[in-house]
Amino acid sequence: MIRIKRAYKEAEDTDGYRVLVDRLWPRGVSKEKEHLDLWLKEIAPSNELRKWFNHEPDKFSQFKEKYLIELNAGEANDACQRLIQIINKHPIVTLVYGAKDEVHNNAVVLQEMLEKVNQ
Template sequence: MEVRLKRAYAMPTRGDGYRILVDRLWPRGISKERLKLDAWAKNLAPSTELRKWFAHDPEKWPEFEKRYRAELTQAKATVVVRNLLAQAGRAKVVTLLYGAKDEEHNEAVVLRDLFERVRYDKTIASRD
């Protein structure tokens, strides 16, 4: 299974596989029908406080990434990710959808790493 990232504003394609929105807020101006979601994992999104502090400022990225990973650890996110991967079943692709314009500095980048780790390490969720 491959984990991909895609802006929520990009048109869905068959190659997206199982589509998961990872933002806490629904993307502005997009209907449910157009987004074609399989899951909305808003519980994996950064806290409102962290999101507002970061404000998509690339200079804050290293600190944002550190704080966000800490939030994910406290939230036992690996259990949530394992459940999402189970829901995706035999899909060859899982696409994490995000609303940010910056493709390199957003929560989906951090989450892709977590999804990859959980996917490869079947025991990781049991340790949380």
Template sequence: MELKLERIYTKPADMNGYRLLVDRLWPRGISKVNAALDDWDKDIAPSTELREWFNHIPERFPEFKARYLAELALNPATPKLINVIANQLKTQNVILLYGAKDTEHNQAIVIYYYLLKQPAIKAALN
């Protein structure tokens, strides 16, 4: 099984796995039916203050990443997310979905690499 990362606007969408939106805000122009989500974890997304400060300015990404990793470490939703993903990976791929236009500087990338370092995720992927 694989942990994947995909922009929700990508066509054709990868429907092969557990589809999880990791944005705090619903992506514009995407209907809930067409999104075909299994879950939407708003609580794992960066805080509103951090998201607004970052404002998708690439030069701020290193600082955003550091601040967001600190938020993830303290977020009570983080262990739940790790458990859900580890359990899903036992039987199917997991696709982390995000809406940002910038595919290199966004919170989903931070979450993706953070998850890959977690022992439960590593075990599920092997």
């Protein structure tokens, strides 16, 4: 099972293996309080794509297309393979992200892509 959760929500035992999937550490969140098993920066959108998207919902479909292209190349693809291995080892994996928008963010795209891969 692959879940997503904002970094600002309390970590729970039911989260399973917790992976931060942002390139930047969430503001105002202490590393101790976050209870992460892994910070996988390389799987996050590139700085250029992140800045271009700027969490604008009207750009989300284009962002998703561009992000999926990034995930199939270079270090992002290596990070995807690592995350797939983690998902295969752990019954529950929670992708942790910092964005305010719970619908239009990279974790949503990742979750959808990973669920398709793991079918």
